[in-house]
Amino acid sequence: MQLSHTLNLVNVHAEGEVGNVIVGGALDVPGETMADKMDYINEVDDSIRRFCLNQPRGKPQMSVNLLQPSTRDDADAGFIILQCDRAHAMSASNCICVVTVLLETGMLPMTEPETVVRLDMPAGLVTAMAQCRDGRCERVALDMVPGFVEALDVKIQVPDVGTITIDVAFGGCYYALVDSGQLDIRICAENAEMLSRTGIQILEAVRQQCSVRHPKLPSLDEIVYLMFTDHVDGDAHALRNCTILPPGRIDRSPCGTGSVARLAALRARGQLEVGECFTMRSAIDSSFEAQFVHDTKVGDRAAVQTRVSGRGWLFGTQTIGVDPHDPFPLGYELGIGA
Missing domain, CATH: 3.10.310.10 (Diaminopimelate Epimerase; Chain A, domain 1)
Structure with missing residues (x-):
């Protein structure tokens, strides 16, 4: 198997909505703020969005969350939501997915019974309070943007x-x-x-x-x-x-x-x-x-x-990439019913 441009993801859903999280292989997106980074994806280069969301690697019925270092001192992590049409500023289900992955994979330390995670998002700062027990993130409450x-x-x-x-x-x-x-x-x-x-x-x-x-x-x-x-x-x-x-x-x-x-x-x-x-x-x-x-x-x-507040569940891990000879390196789009 010959794959280039590989990304590592954790598969996760929040109350049924899939919001997989890229945990390895992606570079930082240019921009001074998370809103700038979202705009860069939407206006300059959306290749990572198409790579992850277009078929055969993706599908319309999902989101992919791109972790980024926080651009602000009062946040623990940043991320951008990628969907089949564009990058988006805010999503509670995706926040729950990201917090669950960050804590259950050990990317951020978990403290029981509650861990506070502050998320830098294009729409603003979101504070998450995760209820944790026996190494699991059982529920996430989010102080949303106004x-x-x-x-x-x-x-x-x-x-x-x-x-x-x-x-x-x-x-x-x-x-x-x-x-x-x-x-x-x-x-x-x-x-x-x-x-x-x-x-x-x-x-x-x-x-x-x-x-x-x-x-x-x-x-x-x-x-x-x-x-x-x-x-x-x-x-x-x-x-x-x-x-x-x-x-x-x-x-x-x-x-x-x-x-x-x-x-x-x-x-x-x-x-x-x-x-x-x-x-x-x-x-x-x-x-x-x-x-x-x-x-x-x-x-x-x-x-x-x-x-x-809501719950998230991990259900797998995956590595995606592209064969150097694949005629569709960024995938392709078809109508949702096709």
């Missing part, structure tokens, strides 16, 4: 669907929040194909009709994901989420950054009190806990400080 509302009750015209009302909110990246009841679709595994197909159609229309720009991070200027929202019958403090990611697939986890965006919208409507906690459930019924901690500000905007 979330805020960009706009409420925005009307969007969607071809072949009609008029949809959305909220636009930031939870680490920008979301279009859509009550699934408008489309008479419940969030469940059986409706995954319909949710992903309809969701990406709405997201495309939203991107054409809405513009955003983060007040402090100007490169965050796009509505990245759409999240369908629903309730859980019989439980006022349980909510159901289904985030749709390009090119048209659902997040298997309940989506932490989307949960923050949803809490920001609830607070803006006066429907959320300090200290309230919700169990967020996904289409596969996995769960995060999401708590509104206190009000804050992002620039001149009212914002919410939240804490999201």
Whole structure:
């Protein structure tokens, strides 16, 4: 076997969402901050993203997390989230994956019963509190970057669907929040194909009709994901989420950054009190806990400080590379249903 450009990864998922972590073989990405490094991947050289996420080494239904030395003195490690469309600024499920790998592989020392890990991310500093026992990272709670509302009750015209009302909110990246009841679709595994197909159609229309720009991070200027929202019958403090990611697939986890965006919208409507906690459930019924901690500000905007927690599990290791004679050194892309 002749392989060049090899990378070593740990396979891990958080509440069903795969977020593998590169632990060896990758070079530092140019940039003074983690946001600069993300922009470099998105604007200058995204070969490592394509190498990891394109077929045959990758697939749309996963993320790969690129560990980097922290660019700030108050963080223990940095990382950038790579997905099939681009590098992204923030993800709770990927934070949980990274913290679980850092501690369970010994890359960072584990202290029981709790280890604090501070993560340098493009969206800002994220503090993780990992519950640890018998050498395992059992649960990770994240003090998320502040979330805020960009706009409420925005009307969007969607071809072949009609008029949809959305909220636009930031939870680490920008979301279009859509009550699934408008489309008479419940969030469940059986409706995954319909949710992903309809969701990406709405997201495309939203991107054409809405513009955003983060007040402090100007490169965050796009509505990245759409999240369908629903309730859980019989439980006022349980909510159901289904985030749709390009090119048209659902997040298997309940989506932490989307949960923050949803809490920001609830607070803006006066429907959320300090200290309230919700169990967020996904289409596969996995769960995060999401708590509104206190009000804050992002620039001149009212914002919410939240804490999201969930679990991660390692399930393997792998080495990927490329044969020098492979005609597809950076892989290839096909439609998600191909």
